[in-house]
Amino acid sequence: MAASASNIQPDDGVLIEMYRRMLLIRKSEEQLFRDVKLGRTPGQVHLSDGQEAVAIGICSLLEDRDQITSTHRGHGHYLAKGCDVNAMFAEIYGKAEGICRGMGGSMHVADYSKGIVGANGIVGAGLGIATGAGLANQLEGEGRVAACFFGDGAANQGSLMECLNISSLWRLPVLFVCENNGYSEFSPSGTVTSGVISDRAKPFGIPVWNIDGNDVVDVWRTALEAVDHCRSGAGPAFVEARTYRYSGHFSAEAMVLSTPYRSDEEIEAWRARDPVARTRALIIGREAANDAECERMELEADAHVEGAVAFGEAGTAPCPGTANRLMRAGS
């Protein structure tokens, strides 16, 4: 399937809700980039600006009880799954009020109560974890789905083959979502990845969608079918979404690299296909909302982010014994 077979459209309410959430991700990450420069965060961040439509399109078809596994570039997944923005900022600021009590930081923002089975610093680790979540879901038999977000770089881990095989063999409800942003760190995909990533799922008999990850409607429509496939008990599904991260691999890259690894023209070409702007244009075009209303949604997102910054800043530093206490259950 080149794209979703159907031409079904989200209704206005769904579209606007997706736009709102994309705005929250975009504004949050713009703020986090400033925060890193200001020294407000003890660690660095990997931003997903430009990739929002993938997280939002997929997660808007997931229920609260469904799981996802996230990556080192996971702020968007976290917010798309409906987790608390305040607790995310507090986490990234290294505060005890953070979603992981300041123990994980940017690469690990995850609210397990909302179905995020970890945001991982080990590239590719989510593949096995999501497959395990799929197994738990199958045993439970209530139709829960586990979606695994992973990058084009992660697709080169051998565990992808193992997990495709097992999930297909056991018909596990796992939705593999490859966020293909064209880079593994500083290596362009073409220099480290052969063939078409989604083709890797085909020999296992897994249905595959290859889509424009900067078109939230395309992602949503695909998710509608792919999630349904998983939920129905038919086994795993595989979506490869082509997208781009504007800010690069991580927030300190300009400092550590001696030469640029991508061109300004490339970045500009992708900005011209910006998923947030395209969604807004669609909303206006459909008259689902007017300019003033869209403006108001932006201000709302700004206010949420401002509140999150204040919440994070007001947080307290975790006390030194926290790690010792949390390491093992029962201590």
Place this chain on the structure above:
Amino acid sequence: MPRMRFIQAINQALAEEMERDPRTILIGEDVEASIFGDTRGLLDRFGADRVRNTPISEQALTGISAGAAACGCRVIPHMMFSNFIYTGFDAIANQMAKLRLMSGGQITLPITVIANYGGGRSTAAQHSDTPFSLLTNLAGVEVVVPSTPDNAKGLMKAAIRSDNPTFFLEPGGRGGDAGDVPIGDCVTPLGEARVMREGSDLSLITMGSMTRMTLLAAKRLETELGVSAEVLDLQSLVPLDTTAILASVGRTGRAIVVDESRDACSVASHVAAILADKGFDHLKAPVQRITVPDTAMPYAPSAELPLLPSAERIVSAAKALFPVTAK
């Protein structure tokens, strides 16, 4: 002697050794862009045949290294952060560490595995491990830990020339440290510790990123307690310079081992065991260990930094060794 940064010294050693033996190849994720800077420029100099960016495939990276080494290459796989050693651990533990023995000595495995280790920079638990224990316990691999630019260059050269798999563990965040480095062929022999500071009352035994802080602690002990502390930099963890350890404690009678490993089965506990076995007659007090408690590294600095060995912790451990008025 020219002054250079830690990372430049490593880079120079790599370049010189690749020049020296054309069968030497370097492979790893983004070794061209090189986020740590240690492999920068090598692709331009030696070409894409000998310097290869790999996909994110650590299992393949370590497996390929074992295979290419068994077939005549001298291989330098770069694992980036030490935690990714775990991702590629099967070929390390089951192949690199065992093939020579299992082949009845038919092959050598000249492999130098580079990885950047250690915490203290809010990289959280999956980018901050110090994997000394795990690697030293394999027996089939050598492990070196440089502490200054000069031994970074010398140990890298020794590692590459070794016919055994050797881990070269770079202290994280220390790439910018500057120091004097001898020109040309300065090889630091594997298995030799070095005395960085002489002293008569106490041996501070340490390695890698801990040495700078331990030297500061030794100065404080001098001024605050009047204790003369010797600082012994192990340099190699495998092979371990047991002779130098025993000689130092023979001179001082007391030892504190400073190690960024988690405490259980750490280098520190191994050194303490050696001292209990073979240095018992020298010891005037129990051996102290300054290590990381048995937890993973938290992200928030307020929780992470107190877990790391510090001059403060060394000084208070020393106070316990020299009750009331020191000496």
